[in-house]
Amino acid sequence: MSKAEAFRALHRRPGPADPLVLPGPWDAVSARILAEAGFPALATPSEGVAAALGYADGAVPADEMFAAVARIARTVDVPVSADIESGYGLPPRELVERLVEAGVVGCNVEDSAGGVLKDPRAHAEWLAEVRVAAGDRLFVNARIDTFIHGITDPEKAVERAVLYGAAGADCVYPIGAPPQVLPVLRSAIEGPINAFAGLDGPDPAELGELGATRVTFGGALQQRAADTLRGIVAGLRRPRT
Numbered sequence: 001m002s003k004a005e006a007f008r009a010l011h012r013r014p015g016p017a018d019p020l021v022l023p024g025p026w027d028a029v030s031a032r033i034l035a036e037a038g039f040p041a042l043a044t045p046s047e048g049v050a051a052a053l054g055y056a057d058g059a060v061p062a063d064e065m066f067a068a069v070a071r072i073a074r075t076v077d078v079p080v081s082a083d084i085e086s087g088y089g090l091p092p093r094e095l096v097e098r099l100v101e102a103g104v105v106g107c108n109v110e111d112s113a114g115g116v117l118k119d120p121r122a123h124a125e126w127l128a129e130v131r132v133a134a135g136d137r138l139f140v141n142a143r144i145d146t147f148i149h150g151i152t153d154p155e156k157a158v159e160r161a162v163l164y165g166a167a168g169a170d171c172v173y174p175i176g177a178p179p180q181v182l183p184v185l186r187s188a189i190e191g192p193i194n195a196f197a198g199l200d201g202p203d204p205a206e207l208g209e210l211g212a213t214r215v216t217f218g219g220a221l222q223q224r225a226a227d228t229l230r231g232i233v234a235g236l237r238r239p240r241t
Contacts, residue, residue, distance in 0.1 A: 004105040007041055007079035007139050011171065011192050011213055019195075019208035019215050024083075026052040026222040027068070028075040035076040042076065043108065044069050046083040047219030051226070057219070062088035066102050073103035081106030081139065086113040092129035099138060106139035108173065108194075108216075111160065117149055124163040131168030141194055142169035147176035154181050158188045165191050171214065179210055186211025199224060 001009070010020050023039055025031035026048035034042055047057040049068050060068075069082040082104040087095055099107055109130070111123045127142060134140065142164040146157045154177070161172040173194035174185055179202050185193060195212035197204060197220075204215040 002105075003079040004137055004139065007081065007105045008136075008170070010041055010079075011139075013208070013213060016208050016211075017205045019204050019212045021204045022081065022214055022216050024048055024217050024219065024221055025072050026219070028071050030221070030225070031072040031075045031080070035078050039078065041079040041081070042072070043081040043106070043216050044072055044083050045217070045219045045222070046085050048222030049083070051219065051222055058085060062090065062098075066098050069104055070102040079105045081108060081141065083108040086110045086118075087126075092126065093133040096130060096133040096138060099134075105137075106141060106170075108141045108143055110143045110145055111164075112145040112149065117145055120160045120163050123160075124167040127164055127169055128167040139170045140168065141171040141173050142167075143173040143175055143194075145175060147174060147178075154184045154188075157185060161185070161189045165189070173216075179207065182207065182210035182212060 013019060021039065022041055022043035023034050024045035025034050025042050026045065031042060046060070049065065050057045050060045053060055053064055053068060065084065069080070073080040082099060082102065084107050087109055090098070111118045111120065127140065130140060144157050144160045146160065157174045157177065164172055171192040171194055172189060175196050177185060182195060192213035193211055194214050194216060195207045197207055197215045197217055199217065199220050207215050
């Protein structure tokens with residue numbers, strides 16, 4: 001079984017309380033630690049990778065992002081999916097080939113750019129081209145940005161999910177959806193649903209019970225690691241008594 005096939009199989013969960021948990025490495029060291037901890041797959045967060053590279057989220061040049069995810073992918077034996085933001089303006093075929101060359105088996109792609117939601121039908125057409133170019137080499141997670149743009153009606157997210165699923169997306173990711181909305185989305189969406197988990201919010205099992213197939217954490221792990229380092233450094237600078 002190829003890594004892509006193994007990654008796809010991981011989304012067939014044994015029960016609702018057992019979603020696929022995909023922590024987000026931001027560099028080779030964090031990837032190795034997460035893989036050694038026993039996670040069966042990883043999903044890079046654009047925010048965490050951007051911070052590690054010295055950029056604001058959304059400001060990483062495409063070449064640097066692909067190089068970063070390639071370093072992560074070659075460091076571990078488990079499948080890796082890459083957050084590629086809104087695709088960096090690349091044509092679908094070129095985008096797919098660069099992902100495959102980087103050694104990843106999946107991608108997370110957003111339906112907004114520059115703070116503006118994309119037209120869902122035009123985005124679905126683009127996703128369909130990605131699907132054709134990728135074949136079965138990539139697992140496509142289509143992020144839905146309605147909630148983070150202040151659109152609280154879950155039906156608007158469902159409309160996009162249906163379009164993206166029909167276009168060939170393997171999973172949809174209504175980022176920012178409140179946990180209490182997940183059952184509504186689950187009842188209306190046929191395929192896998194990705195939910196976001198904060199480190200202090202509902203745990204993955206709870207989100208699974210509410211309807212999530214898989215759970216990711218964005219840049220939360222990198223941010224927590226940075227906070228821990230700040231605490232260590234503060235201690236080092238204290239005067240010795």
